[in-house]
Each structure stands twice: as structure tokens, then as C-alpha cells.
Amino acid sequence: MDTTNHAVREYLLDLQRRIVAALEAEDGGAFITDHWRREPGGKLEGEGLSRLIEAGRVLERAGCSFSHVKGKTLPPSATQHRPELAGAPFEAMGVSLVFHPRNPYVPTVHMNVRMLSAQPAGGEAVRWFGGGMDLTPYYGFEEDAAHFHRTNRDALAPFGADKYPRFKQWCDEYFFLKHRNEPRGIGGVFFDDFAELGVERSFGMLRAVGDAFLPAYLPILQRRVATPHGERERAFQTYRRGRYVEFNLVFDRGTLFGLQSGGRTESILMSMPPVVTWRYDWKPEAGSPEARLYSDFLRPRDWADWVPG
Numbered sequence: 001m002d003t004t005n006h007a008v009r010e011y012l013l014d015l016q017r018r019i020v021a022a023l024e025a026e027d028g029g030a031f032i033t034d035h036w037r038r039e040p041g042g043k044l045e046g047e048g049l050s051r052l053i054e055a056g057r058v059l060e061r062a063g064c065s066f067s068h069v070k071g072k073t074l075p076p077s078a079t080q081h082r083p084e085l086a087g088a089p090f091e092a093m094g095v096s097l098v099f100h101p102r103n104p105y106v107p108t109v110h111m112n113v114r115m116l117s118a119q120p121a122g123g124e125a126v127r128w129f130g131g132g133m134d135l136t137p138y139y140g141f142e143e144d145a146a147h148f149h150r151t152n153r154d155a156l157a158p159f160g161a162d163k164y165p166r167f168k169q170w171c172d173e174y175f176f177l178k179h180r181n182e183p184r185g186i187g188g189v190f191f192d193d194f195a196e197l198g199v200e201r202s203f204g205m206l207r208a209v210g211d212a213f214l215p216a217y218l219p220i221l222q223r224r225v226a227t228p229h230g231e232r233e234r235a236f237q238t239y240r241r242g243r244y245v246e247f248n249l250v251f252d253r254g255t256l257f258g259l260q261s262g263g264r265t266e267s268i269l270m271s272m273p274p275v276v277t278w279r280y281d282w283k284p285e286a287g288s289p290e291a292r293l294y295s296d297f298l299r300p301r302d303w304a305d306w307v308p309g
Contacts, residue, residue: 004127004199005091008115008206009068012095013049015113015210016066019097020051022214026221027058036264043262044069050267054274056102058225063270064097071262074118082193085126088118094131095210096254098271099217104237105227107137107144107185108244109217110271112254113210115203127199129206130192132167133213134175135220136185136244138237139289140297142306144220145186149303152189155212159197159205164304167191172300177247183298184247188216192253236290239282241273248272 046069094114113131156163171190258268284290
């Protein structure tokens with residue numbers, strides 16, 4: 001393993017350790033550890049470390065997974081923007097997490113940071129980075145949305161004033177359910193196939209995003225975790241979780257990459273919520289807190305510029 005790939009791997013493993021430790025402290029329960037390995041001979045070889053908690057006090061289901069795999073041929077989902085690398089052997093590593101809280105007033109959150117490298121015949125290794133984080137509330141609070149976006153904006157500021165607005169828009173466009181004409185949540189930042197700052201600076205930007213996750217999410221969880229709720233809020237939470245499932249199975253590039261490349265199915269689908277409901281052509285009551293999610297939050301807004309009215 002060359003020095004760059006080794007440095008990325010060590011950073012990702014440390015990031016996973018830090019995030020899991022912080023969420024164990026909040027929940028009071030322990031994440032299970034599932035260390036898996038793919039032996040040579042199949043589509044992929046490599047290893048991963050899946051960390052998961054189910055039925056926790058705070059987290060109903062939460063997974064934080066590290067994977068490091070190698071393959072003989074890049075799958076189509078990885079070469080759609082780089083056709084010149086079609087058929088090249090590759091190496092991929094990343095940390096991906098989705099936390100589904102128990103309390104409906106605590107938003108679901110997703111974060112992913114990753115690196116892919118390809119080795120075209122007769123050429124040097126080509127590396128690119130991707131990732132980001134996004135927030136999916138069930139009951140919206142302006143101060144939470146603003147905090148989440150400002151933390152991301154501040155993390156990206158050292159890498160150019162264009163990065164946050166560009167990656168925010170990319171996130172708004174990516175995490176969108178086209179068949180419902182509806183955003184999945186209130187967004188965050190998203191970037192993919194990124195190498196324009198050079199390998200070292202692009203890796204530095206990846207670290208900045210990964211390191212911003214706990215400051216972006218933990219204050220929101222701590223603020224909302226004790227909010228009283230009942231059957232109505234729970235029913236709306238499980239209904240909205242259906243949107244999460246729809247997006248992950250139909251549109252998410254990471255899910256498609258994992259399934260197309262022969263990745264470990266349990267780890268790929270670790271992001272799925274434990275309890276979900278669908279209702280036929282259901283709409284919230286006008287003027288209700290549930291309706292406010294649609295009218296005030298499920299639309300692109302400049303959250304980082306929000307100030308209390």
C-alpha cells in the first residue's frame with residue numbers, strides 16, 4: 001500500500017473510532033463490532049469494519065461502517081463521469097454512517113467520506129474523493145438547520161469560498177426524490193469525483209468534512225433527545241422514513257456501487273431504518289407541525305444565512 005492510501009485508511013479508521021465513541025457516550029449502549037473480509041477470487045477482495053447499534057436508548061438503529069476493498073474492474077456507477085477509466089482495476093475505501101434516532105424530534109443523519117483510486121493500464125494511479133453529510137428531520141427547527149449548515153460552511157471555508165455554496169447546491173440536487181418531486185431532507189453538502197485541489201489538498205478537504213460531523217450533529221441530538229412525543233409523532237416519523245428507503249434503493253450511488261461491485265450486502269443496507277410505514281396518498285393536516293415540514297423545510301433554503309425573526 002502506498003503512503004497516500006495508507007494515510008487515508010488510517011484517517012478513516014480513526015474517524016470511525018471517534019464517531020462511535022461519541023455516540024456510545026450519548027446512547028449509553030455499545031455498538032457491536034463486525035469485522036469482515038473478502039478473500040481474493042471474487043469480484044472484490046478486502047475488508048471492512050461495521051459498527052452497529054440496534055434498539056438503543058437514543059438510537060433505534062445506527063450504523064457506522066469502514067470498508068477497504070480492491071476490484072479488477074470499476075463498476076459502471078464509478079465510471080459514468082470518467083469513461084476513460086472503464087475496465088480499470090480499482091481500490092476504494094471510506095466511512096459511511098446513517099443514524100436513525102428513536103425520538104421523532106431528533107433528525108436522521110447521513111455522512112460519508114471516501115476515496116477511490118484506479119490504475120489504468122500503462123498510467124499512474126488516478127485518485128478522487130467524495131462525501132458529505134445531510135440532515136433529514138421529521139419535525140423541523142430553523143436553529144438546527146442553520147447550525148448544521150453553518151458548521152459545514154465553516155469546515156469548507158479554508159478550501160475556497162466557492163466550496164460550500166457549490167456543494168450545498170449539489171446536495172440539494174442529489175438528495176432529491178424525482179418520482180415524488182420532493183427533497184429527502186434539508187440537505188447539507190455533497191461532492192463526488194473530486195480531485196481539483198490536488199491529492200493532498202483534496203484529502204485535506206475530505207478530513208475537514210469528516211471532522212465536522214460530530215460538531216454538526218451532536219448539539220442537535222442533545223437539544224432534542226428529551227423532547228416529549230407520542231403516537232402521532234411516531235407515526236409521522238415512520239412514514240417519513242419511507243422516503244429514506246426509497247432514495248437509498250433507487251438513487252443512492254453508494255448503495256448502487258456496493259451492490260454492483262459485489263460488496264457485503266448487510267453492510268451496504270445497514271443504513272435502512274428498523275421500522276417504516278407507507279400510507280396511500282397521505283397528506284398532513286393543513287396548519288399542522290407535520291405540514292410545516294413540507295412547507296418550510298423540504299425546499300432549498302440558504303440555511304447558513306438564517307437569523308431568528
